[in-house]
Amino acid sequence: MSETILKVSGVSKRFGGLQALSEVGITILKGQVYGLIGPNGAGKTTFFNVLTGLYTPDSGTFELGGKPYKPTAVHEVAKAGIARTFQNIRLFAEMTALENVMVGRHVRTHSGLIGAVFRTKGFKTEEAAIAARAQELLDYVGIGRFSHYKARTLSYGDQRRLEIARALATDPKLIALDEPAAGMNASEKVVLRELIDQIRKDGRTILLIEHDVKLVMGLCDRLTVLDYGKQIAEGTAAEVQKNEKVIEAYLGADHKHH
Amino acid sequence: MKDNKTLQYLLIGIGLLILPLIAQQFGNAWVRIIDIALLYVLLALGLNIVVGYAGLLDLGYVAFYAVGAYMFGLLASPQLTDAFPSIAAAFPNGLHTPWWVVIPLGAVLAGLAGMLLGAPTLKLRGDYLAIVTLGFGEIVRVFMNNLDAPVNITNGPKGIAQIDDISMFGVHFGKTQHLFGMDFPKVTNYYYLFLILVLFAILVCYRLERSRIGRAWMAIREDEIAAKAMGINTRNLKLLAFGMGATFGGVSGAMFATFQGFISPESFSLQESVMIVAMVVLGGIGHLPGVIVGALLLSALPEVLRYVAGPLQAMTGGRLDASILRQLLIALAMIGIMLSRPRGLWPSPEHGKAAATSPLPQATHMHLAPAEQIPPPVTHIAPTE
Numbered sequence: 001m002s003e004t005i006l007k008v009s010g011v012s013k014r015f016g017g018l019q020a021l022s023e024v025g026i027t028i029l030k031g032q033v034y035g036l037i038g039p040n041g042a043g044k045t046t047f048f049n050v051l052t053g054l055y056t057p058d059s060g061t062f063e064l065g066g067k068p069y070k071p072t073a074v075h076e077v078a079k080a081g082i083a084r085t086f087q088n089i090r091l092f093a094e095m096t097a098l099e100n101v102m103v104g105r106h107v108r109t110h111s112g113l114i115g116a117v118f119r120t121k122g123f124k125t126e127e128a129a130i131a132a133r134a135q136e137l138l139d140y141v142g143i144g145r146f147s148h149y150k151a152r153t154l155s156y157g158d159q160r161r162l163e164i165a166r167a168l169a170t171d172p173k174l175i176a177l178d179e180p181a182a183g184m185n186a187s188e189k190v191v192l193r194e195l196i197d198q199i200r201k202d203g204r205t206i207l208l209i210e211h212d213v214k215l216v217m218g219l220c221d222r223l224t225v226l227d228y229g230k231q232i233a234e235g236t237a238a239e240v241q242k243n244e245k246v247i248e249a250y251l252g253a254d255h256k257h258h
Numbered sequence: 259m260k261d262n263k264t265l266q267y268l269l270i271g272i273g274l275l276i277l278p279l280i281a282q283q284f285g286n287a288w289v290r291i292i293d294i295a296l297l298y299v300l301l302a303l304g305l306n307i308v309v310g311y312a313g314l315l316d317l318g319y320v321a322f323y324a325v326g327a328y329m330f331g332l333l334a335s336p337q338l339t340d341a342f343p344s345i346a347a348a349f350p351n352g353l354h355t356p357w358w359v360v361i362p363l364g365a366v367l368a369g370l371a372g373m374l375l376g377a378p379t380l381k382l383r384g385d386y387l388a389i390v391t392l393g394f395g396e397i398v399r400v401f402m403n404n405l406d407a408p409v410n411i412t413n414g415p416k417g418i419a420q421i422d423d424i425s426m427f428g429v430h431f432g433k434t435q436h437l438f439g440m441d442f443p444k445v446t447n448y449y450y451l452f453l454i455l456v457l458f459a460i461l462v463c464y465r466l467e468r469s470r471i472g473r474a475w476m477a478i479r480e481d482e483i484a485a486k487a488m489g490i491n492t493r494n495l496k497l498l499a500f501g502m503g504a505t506f507g508g509v510s511g512a513m514f515a516t517f518q519g520f521i522s523p524e525s526f527s528l529q530e531s532v533m534i535v536a537m538v539v540l541g542g543i544g545h546l547p548g549v550i551v552g553a554l555l556l557s558a559l560p561e562v563l564r565y566v567a568g569p570l571q572a573m574t575g576g577r578l579d580a581s582i583l584r585q586l587l588i589a590l591a592m593i594g595i596m597l598s599r600p601r602g603l604w605p606s607p608e609h610g611k612a613a614a615t616s617p618l619p620q621a622t623h624m625h626l627a628p629a630e631q632i633p634p635p636v637t638h639i640a641p642t643e
Contacts, residue, residue, distance in 0.1 A: 052487065054483075074483070074486035074487055075490055075491050078487055090487075092476065092477050095473070095476055095480060099476075103474065106474050106489060111471075113498070113502070115469075116469030116470065117466065126470075
């Protein structure tokens, strides 16, 4: 019934002697929050980096919004419609919050050198639209009043929001959040959850990598659990929680004997 | 308020217009110093695109200056006609290419050279990029030095002489002009030409900085991976930055050639590249007024120090070499400036130093909500202030 946004299958990636990913596949439907969890070193970030073009996979098929895409160049992936945030915040520190989000509009706008130097009509209209959209997104994530502050001067939680606003600015089909709750305190996490929930309600599709199991279980429609590069479970939060293999991976094999 | 600004610009404009007329009263040498300073401003503005905006440390920038200068030198001097009889036959009156060909051509050629340098260095950053560009700058100089055999193209270390003065709209820049009962010697004529070029360059830089392209450059400077993840084609934009920056160097070089009437590889040494980088860094990297101040200061300072070095030399009974003393004083001044103003003389303004913490008025009672439950839809997601 719901349209498929992302469909990847058979993704493998080997680093020297380490099989970081073997035959991983996920399908994300429109409007879902899809979780990717697993213990440290399970291959979550590797999978994420393969999806977004940072690493070249050894094998795998990739489809975004019904069209195949090649995750070979990072900027091409962004153009195709996957926007990402980073585990360790990567903002344009010396640029203002507004400029950060305006950079996000780059991939959906066109004016070039000539337009900029001669301030053509097309350039001015586009520029005004970029600024207006950027401000709108800053307001949306709740940091509109900091638009003219340099990104590095924002608080940690606000920097996370700014990254999300910047990702939203690319008009993505899929927003991929890499551990957005990392380093957040309890109240910041609650607010983050509201924001992600709001983004979903507005019809966006989200892929979420997260360590915080509580956050993931509360938010995600479906989950995939990775361990040692293998997909050990897939399903709704409730299904995954009951899965023996998942319990084993997180708590150790012999916990039930105690 | 607005009138105030207009008045300010008007006063600055008038000041710039009469500056050489005042300076020439003290001798043409002073106007010459200002002219050279303007050429350095042009160079610093160009390098600022590469280093300041795109964050690519280029230590071979003088190569583009050389490309522009040699292009002008070859196309508007007896060098080629002397060396090649076939060219002499084609241009019986000598090779005198007009300014409206030479200036754009200088820009284009230097721009191409910039991209040529950019292409192999795309994956390099920081120190590594600096070393490769440094090498490129030296390669160009060594080429100019040695391209006098087997066929004499650049006349090698002897350089190219008798380069034409520019003639524009019937005004011959090399000759003293008389207007409103005043004399406009060569240096003053060139002052106005250089001033126009510099103002145009400032306009271009200012507009680029506030454009989609400029923001993309700065994004690359700040974080290349994040920039890529935002869909910025870093390869193309870096090449564009190299090319765009180089065009300024090319035009500046062409102007230098016609102004001096003589060029040789000596003028394009590594020292020059380092000086231009120093101008950008000392003034305030990425900030136009800072870069201009840096260029003016560092190009004028050595000349002013002549008047200090002379007496000092006399005091030591001539044992201290004036030129060495001058370099020592410049170095000391630079160290002093960088110590007291590490971000440059006139860095870009700091916004939001006192940024408040999270703008969430509800956050305080939010965490009282049970964390296991998904909280109700938020109403404060889009507050505008």
